[in-house]
Every structure is written in structure tokens, then in C-alpha cells.
Amino acid sequence: MVTIVENDIVPALLETISKEFDEKTYSSLKLKKALTLLKNKQATYLDVNEFAVEIGEILASVLDANITVSILPDGKMYFNIADRILNSTMAKNHELISNFAVDVQTNLNHAAGLKLKGQKPELNQDRIDGLVNRLSSGESFDDIKWLLDEPLINFSQSIADDAIKRNVDFHFESGLQPKITRRLSGHACDWCKSLAGTYDYPANVPEDLYRRHERCRCTVEYNPKDSRGVQNSHxxxxxxxxxxxxxxxxxxxxxxxxxx
Structure with a gap:
């Protein structure tokens, strides 16, 4: 059952969130660096991942500053509030990150001698819906506000991964032999260490290659220049x-x- 609150705080809240998000993304040095690398055709999926993390962190900081117990009806995150805010903001994250990934992939394709445009990943609506349901299930916003932090960053990283999945599959179907690499970041745990390496797609790719635990910053990378070669019998x-x-x-x- 969807609870409708009388005082609709969402329109004004979304306007504030959008304005602050745009201001922070525009002034971000990390994003400016990534866009410069893209313009110079030097960006890779490492830069896509960094771009995604930065976008996710900016959104998390803006939501943290603007969504508080004091502004929510009864101090709760009702479904209709969470649904409209997250669908709007997370869809925007997907658009920014996926478009950047498409441009990076297109440049990588051309550098590898492939006249192919990068493929855009679909929005993972199920993941957004799951987060909305979890947010709206808490008795108090204080109990579940952590969901507007790391899970948003993880979602943003997953957009970069989805771009790799989409393009690797497309390249495989085009007759290439893609190789995917997962690299460690920071003080990696044993689970992440077990996934690190370079794998032939699709036969040798581990089932958990794209999975991340909380605050995991390991990266998944793909460069089509490593996929060129004599076509195998398959x-x-x-x-x-x-x-x-x-x-x-x-x-x-x-x-x-x-x-x-």
C-alpha cells in the first residue's frame, strides 16, 4: 500500500538537489580531468570508473545535505517520496556515466581499428526499485539513511560495469575475442584477490567478476585492442x-x- 502525504515536499526538494548536483559536478576537478582525457582520446575504463565514483559521491553528498529527518513527514521516508527522488537522480547518474562510457568505448574501438560505436547499457530499474523499497521500509529515516551513501556509489560503479558487459558481448558477437581484466584497489580483501586477473570472454569469466562488497573500489577493465587477433573456430x-x-x-x- 502506497502512503500519500498531504504536504508534497518533493518538487522543491528535487529542484534544490538538481541545482546543487549540477554545481558540484561542474566544479569537480576529477570530472574535468576525465573529460579532458576523453577529449584527447586518452580515457580508458579506469577513467570511466573514477568518473562513476565521483558522480556517485557527489549525489550521495547532495542527498545527505538536503534529506533529513526534520523535513520528512513524521521523520519517515515514504515510498512516494523515495520513488520520485531516486528515480530522478539515479536515472540522471546513469545518463551521465553511460554517455561518458559510450564515448570512451567509441574512442577505444577506433584506436583498435574497429569502426564501431560504443554501446550504451540499459538502466537497471530493478536495482533502483530495490533501493526505493528498502528506503521506504524503515520506521525512521535515521535507521536507513546510510542507503543514500555507499549504495549510490556502488550503483554508479555498476553503470561502468554494465557498459563493459554490453560492449564485450557486442564485440564477441561481432567475432572478436574479448579479454576482461579485474584489478585490485587499495588493501584488497581475500575475496577480491581471488577475482583479480585477466579472463577470456565468455568461457573463463568468473560469475562474480562484476560484484563488489561495500566500499570496494576494485576496477573492471576492457580494451578492444586486446581482443583483435585471428578468429578462433567458435x-x-x-x-x-x-x-x-x-x-x-x-x-x-x-x-x-x-x-x-
């Missing part, structure tokens, strides 16, 4: 199969056209 078979499917589909369409 990729040749795949392309031949796809070509055959297209031929059969055209034949079927011609038959239907003559029967019409």
Missing part, C-alpha cells in the same frame, strides 16, 4: 551461423512476398 562458426540465419530469413520473406 567465432568463425558463430558468424557463419548468423549469416546462414539471415539468408534463410530473406528467403522466407521473399516467399511470403510472392504469396501475398
Amino acid at each position: 567465432s568463425k562458426k558463430w558468424r557463419a551461423q548468423k549469416q546462414q540465419e539471415k539468408t534463410e530469413q530473406r528467403k522466407l520473406m521473399n516467399i511470403k512476398s510472392r504469396q501475398a
Whole structure:
């Protein structure tokens, strides 16, 4: 059951959040550095990850400054408030990070001699919905306000990872042999150490390659220049199969056209 509060604080709150978020992103030195690297065609997925972390941290700081127990009805984060605020702000994070990732991937593709545009990952709506439900389930905002900190940063990092997933899959289907690397960051735990390394996609990629625990800053990277090479028998078979499917589909369409 959705609880509707009489005093709608969301429009004014969203306006303030959006304004402060824009101001902080515009003045961020880390984001300016990332955009300069992109302009010079020197950015990699390490920069995409740093870009994502910075965007996530900025959003978390803005929400922390503007959403407090004192402004919430009964000191609670009701569903209709959480739903509108998080869907708006997290979708904006996705747009900023995914667009940056697309441009980085496009540059990496061109540098590897591939005339391919970077592929944009879809918004993970399930993850947003899950966070909204958790936020609105707390009796007091103080009990669950931590959800507007690290989980938002983790979500932002996952956008960079989703971009890699999308492009690696696209490149594999195009006949390349992608290699994905997970690197450690800081004082990594044993679990993260067990995932570090470079893997051939898709056969050798660990199931948990993209997973992160709280405050994990390990990175997942992909560069298509490492995927160029002689096509193996699997990729040749795949392309031949796809070509055959297209031929059969055209034949079927011609038959239907003559029967019409």
C-alpha cells in the first residue's frame, strides 16, 4: 500500500538537489580531468570508473545535505517520496556515466581499428526499485539513511560495469575475442584477490567478476585492442551461423512476398 502525504515536499526538494548536483559536478576537478582525457582520446575504463565514483559521491553528498529527518513527514521516508527522488537522480547518474562510457568505448574501438560505436547499457530499474523499497521500509529515516551513501556509489560503479558487459558481448558477437581484466584497489580483501586477473570472454569469466562488497573500489577493465587477433573456430562458426540465419530469413520473406 502506497502512503500519500498531504504536504508534497518533493518538487522543491528535487529542484534544490538538481541545482546543487549540477554545481558540484561542474566544479569537480576529477570530472574535468576525465573529460579532458576523453577529449584527447586518452580515457580508458579506469577513467570511466573514477568518473562513476565521483558522480556517485557527489549525489550521495547532495542527498545527505538536503534529506533529513526534520523535513520528512513524521521523520519517515515514504515510498512516494523515495520513488520520485531516486528515480530522478539515479536515472540522471546513469545518463551521465553511460554517455561518458559510450564515448570512451567509441574512442577505444577506433584506436583498435574497429569502426564501431560504443554501446550504451540499459538502466537497471530493478536495482533502483530495490533501493526505493528498502528506503521506504524503515520506521525512521535515521535507521536507513546510510542507503543514500555507499549504495549510490556502488550503483554508479555498476553503470561502468554494465557498459563493459554490453560492449564485450557486442564485440564477441561481432567475432572478436574479448579479454576482461579485474584489478585490485587499495588493501584488497581475500575475496577480491581471488577475482583479480585477466579472463577470456565468455568461457573463463568468473560469475562474480562484476560484484563488489561495500566500499570496494576494485576496477573492471576492457580494451578492444586486446581482443583483435585471428578468429578462433567458435567465432568463425558463430558468424557463419548468423549469416546462414539471415539468408534463410530473406528467403522466407521473399516467399511470403510472392504469396501475398
